[in-house]
Amino acid sequence: MTLKWGIVGVAGIGASHAKALKDMEGVELYAACDVVPEVLDNFCEQFGVPHRFTDYGEFLKSEVEVVSICTPHFLHTEQVIAALEAGKHVLCEKPLAISVSETDAIVAAAQKAKGKSGVVFQHRLDPPVQAVKKVLPELGELVRGFYECHHFRTMTYYRQGKWRGTWWGEGGGVLINQAIHDLDVLVSLLDLPKQVTARLSNWGHNGIEVEDLATAVFEWENGAHFVVHISSVASALPTRLEITGNNATVIQEGRSVRLGRYTTPLRQFLEESPEVWGSPKAVWEDVPVDMSIPHGHKDAVQQFAKAILTGQEPIVSLSEGAKSVELVNAMILSHFTGAPVSIPVDRSAYDALLTELKQGVKRLR
Numbered sequence: 001m002t003l004k005w006g007i008v009g010v011a012g013i014g015a016s017h018a019k020a021l022k023d024m025e026g027v028e029l030y031a032a033c034d035v036v037p038e039v040l041d042n043f044c045e046q047f048g049v050p051h052r053f054t055d056y057g058e059f060l061k062s063e064v065e066v067v068s069i070c071t072p073h074f075l076h077t078e079q080v081i082a083a084l085e086a087g088k089h090v091l092c093e094k095p096l097a098i099s100v101s102e103t104d105a106i107v108a109a110a111q112k113a114k115g116k117s118g119v120v121f122q123h124r125l126d127p128p129v130q131a132v133k134k135v136l137p138e139l140g141e142l143v144r145g146f147y148e149c150h151h152f153r154t155m156t157y158y159r160q161g162k163w164r165g166t167w168w169g170e171g172g173g174v175l176i177n178q179a180i181h182d183l184d185v186l187v188s189l190l191d192l193p194k195q196v197t198a199r200l201s202n203w204g205h206n207g208i209e210v211e212d213l214a215t216a217v218f219e220w221e222n223g224a225h226f227v228v229h230i231s232s233v234a235s236a237l238p239t240r241l242e243i244t245g246n247n248a249t250v251i252q253e254g255r256s257v258r259l260g261r262y263t264t265p266l267r268q269f270l271e272e273s274p275e276v277w278g279s280p281k282a283v284w285e286d287v288p289v290d291m292s293i294p295h296g297h298k299d300a301v302q303q304f305a306k307a308i309l310t311g312q313e314p315i316v317s318l319s320e321g322a323k324s325v326e327l328v329n330a331m332i333l334s335h336f337t338g339a340p341v342s343i344p345v346d347r348s349a350y351d352a353l354l355t356e357l358k359q360g361v362k363r364l365r
């Protein structure tokens with residue numbers, strides 16, 4: 001079997017899809033679609049793609065069997081649903097969509113569709129993240145955590161495209177574009193919290209309307225707290241993830257992962273220790289990080305092709321890929337209402353807020 005693959009949106013990450021697939025057995029780069037003819041022509045010539053379309057509807061009418069959606073965020077919902085309804089397999093770039101009501105519509109369409117579908121979230125495959133995942137069962141009941149994620153972006157980055165840095169085009173700032181990867185890693189490890197409280201600001205990007213700094217507290221049913229601190233304005237800081245459970249703490253910083261096992265579980269020590277000022281000690285060890293496991297964007301795209309070719313499930317399904325949008329929407333809604341937001345997010349409340357943000361009725365500053 002050879003899959004006839006098509007890519008929609010080819011100026012940026014679309015080329016990475018083509019590079020991942022061009023020499024892959026069982027895949028033929030069959031078609032491409034872009035609204036900018038010269039971008040489309042250059043791409044088709046570079047990758048030897050035989051069928052080119054400037055109209056997405058015509059592209060879907062072709063014999064293309066698998067569609068990579070690599071367009072700006074605001075187009076994902078209509079393009080994913082149209083491709084699913086046309087009977088195609090669909091791989092959508094992150095974020096799955098801008099709002100949770102959109103991700104609901106996509107997931108509903110996928111449930112009725114015949115084709116396989118998935119979202120590109122390559123960072124959950126990162127070897128340090130996989131090392132954290134491996135030791136997670138040792139932690140026991142979740143107590144607290146901290147996640148520091150910085151993705152510096154200049155105004156030149158934002159000037160690359162009109163859709164960037166806008167509520168209508170991007171649906172947010174650092175949260176929905178860059179930190180969506182970190183939030184996806186978090187849900188891949190801990191799933192969704194029960195409640196989110198957040199503050200956002202635009203600290204340093206004059207000329208864009210969305211956030212470049214965000215801090216949130218995620219709360220779980222058992223009272224566990226997790227602090228997430230995200231920015232596109234702080235630099236030279238490592239990504240740092242800490243998760244503390246009743247039995248141990250794991251700390252990931254860059255490629256380093258360390259596990260500290262408590263000599264006595266926290267709850268037991270709290271309850272039973274005769275000491276007034278004592279606390280459980282931790283015995284620390286380095287957790288091996290296997291850099292040879294498949295990871296990165298290329299492997300994530302290839303894994304989706306393999307899932308179709310071998311009948312396996314994609315790594316990140318659409319409903320799994322929707323969870324990070326749930327967190328982003330919860331953080332934005334919490335900021336603008338000044339109140340904690342329960343998960344699942346109130347769909348109509350978020351839609352109403354997004355409409356006001358797009359219209360400029362509500363602003364960050």
Ligand SMILES: NC(=O)c1ccc[n+]([C@@H]2O[C@H](COP(=O)([O-])OP(=O)(O)OC[C@H]3O[C@@H](n4cnc5c(N)ncnc54)[C@H](O)[C@@H]3O)[C@@H](O)[C@H]2O)c1
Binds near residue numbers: 011013014035036120
């Ligand atoms: N997984 C990752 O690490 C990663 C990295 C970069 C970008 N992305 C995601 O990929 C998507 C695209 O980002 P980008 O940086 O490549 O954007 P881009 O603006 O560089 O490219 C988007 C392309 O889509 C085309 N396009 C616009 N409207 C279209 C339409 N109606 N039909 C067909 N084509 C259309 C544009 O002409 C352009 O060629 C975004 O969702 C982004 O978040 C993911």
